[in-house]
Amino acid sequence: MTESLPNPKDKLLDAALPHVPFDGWAEATFTAAIEDAGIDAAVARALCPRGAVDLAVAYHKRGDTLMLDWLKTADLTEMKFRDRITAALRKRLELVEDRELVRRGTTLFALPQHAPDGAKLIWGTADAIWTALGDTSDDVNWYTKRATLSGVYSATVLYWLGDNSADQVATWAFLDRRINDVMQIEKLKAQVRESPTLSRLMAGPNWLLGQIKAPSRFSRSDYPGSWTPPRP
Structure with missing residues (x-):
């Protein structure tokens, strides 16, 4: 049985990583990666038309894949749902082998x-976590869950990049506080739903939001969502 050949884009990315801390996700890194990987320049450009930018995207997606692989094998059944989310976000950061790779990526994607x-990419990470943890929402909550988690993830990454505490304990405490903030918002939403007075006041907005549907798994690559018009 013959072994499968390595993915040339993965090979190119692996060759680029040692150069990123010094040159960033830039053309110099891409050129060096082509030479180190021994890949034809035309093939490399076909794989990554935007050069190092496409490699930076691939690096982020690789981290998401590794996190999902961990979630498939991790036993989180005894955890509360909030703790499962926290564990997934924490693992996503712990899988980073060099914070400078992320720092350079943050600089690139800030342009x-x-x-x-x-x-x-941030939305994709949040979507991957919610989907892996079994989210079945198909209405506006599909969007709010991912938007909220995207904000938590973004803030935590920025905090983590500047954290010099032992074993990043300050980052994990920061993450826990952000998740607690999200839980407070969810409690407030539940109180609004359970209050007869507030429910009547929110009847119109709730109806409007109820027309928003999550994208199907077949259409997510085409557009972010759909609007269901009221029936005549």
């Missing part, structure tokens, strides 16, 4: 021309 890529 206006690459900001949409950065936002899409």
